[in-house]
Amino acid sequence: MDSREFAKTLEKQVADFCETLNTKLPAYSYIPLDSDEARIKVMQSRLFNEIRAGEIFGGWLKSTPELDVKKTLAEAVHEEYIHAGYLEEALKSKGAVPYEYKPLPAQMAMFNAFEGLTETVERIAAFPMAGEGVADYLIGKSLNVGTVPAWVTGPYHKIHEDEEEHGNYPFEILVKYATTPEKQERAARAVAMSLILRRQYFDNLDRWVNEDKMY
Numbered sequence: 638m639d640s641r642e643f644a645k646t647l648e649k650q651v652a653d654f655c656e657t658l659n660t661k662l663p664a665y666s667y668i669p670l671d672s673d674e675a676r677i678k679v680m681q682s683r684l685f686n687e688i689r690a691g692e693i694f695g696g697w698l699k700s701t702p703e704l705d706v707k708k709t710l711a712e713a714v715h716e717e718y719i720h721a722g723y724l725e726e727a728l729k730s731k732g733a734v735p736y737e738y739k740p741l742p743a744q745m746a747m748f749n750a751f752e753g754l755t756e757t758v759e760r761i762a763a764f765p766m767a768g769e770g771v772a773d774y775l776i777g778k779s780l781n782v783g784t785v786p787a788w789v790t791g792p793y794h795k796i797h798e799d800e801e802e803h804g805n806y807p808f809e810i811l812v813k814y815a816t817t818p819e820k821q822e823r824a825a826r827a828v829a830m831s832l833i834l835r836r837q838y839f840d841n842l843d844r845w846v847n848e849d850k851m852y
């Protein structure tokens with residue numbers, strides 16, 4: 638398949654997944670939450686994600702031969718730690734200790750799975766395209782709904798702007814490099830892996846926030 642057509646099929650797969658979240662929005666989106674206590678827990682979990690995302694992108698640098706992708710990943714590392722700073726500040730403003738948080742089992746599994754991917758197209762498809770795509774979709778919703786308090790939306794306005802600024806870079810990387818049937822098959826499977834693990838993470842986070850269960 639033409640690589641642009643292929644990249645579009647992956648985008649559609651991610652968009653379809655996002656659609657399924659609308660019937661019952663996860664705590665991750667902040668939208669169903671009605672207490673700052675719950676919002677703090679979600680933000681601590683998402684602060685962990687920013688730190689872990691930077692680790693993953695940085696860990697991929699040496700094994701990424703494509704110089705343009707390497708540079709993009711290096712910028713992404715820096716950006717994730719800027720995002721972490723925004724969330725740290727917001728948590729401190731509520732009197733919370735930002736890193737008083739242990740990653741949830743499904744959250745660990747999701748990031749460990751990203752870390753284990755070895756090829757540029759599967760990495761980019763799984764994480765920047767599918768993972769961050771879903772995250773940013775829910776950020777957009779939380780900013781627009783009007784019921785999420787300003788101490789939460791403040792940092793996410795800035796994070797959302799960053800995500801919009803680099804536009805559709807995962808898409809363009811896939812157009813450029815997902816050029817063989819073998820690479821396309823691996824990228825498609827990596828997207829499916831990412832989405833199923835994300836659903837697990839969202840469910841795990843829901844159970845922890847709503848029922849105080851770790852799994």
Ligand SMILES: [Fe+2]
Pocket residue numbers: 690713716717769
């Ligand atoms: Fe990011």
Ligand SMILES: [Fe+2]
Pocket residue numbers: 687690716717720796
């Ligand atoms: Fe981020």
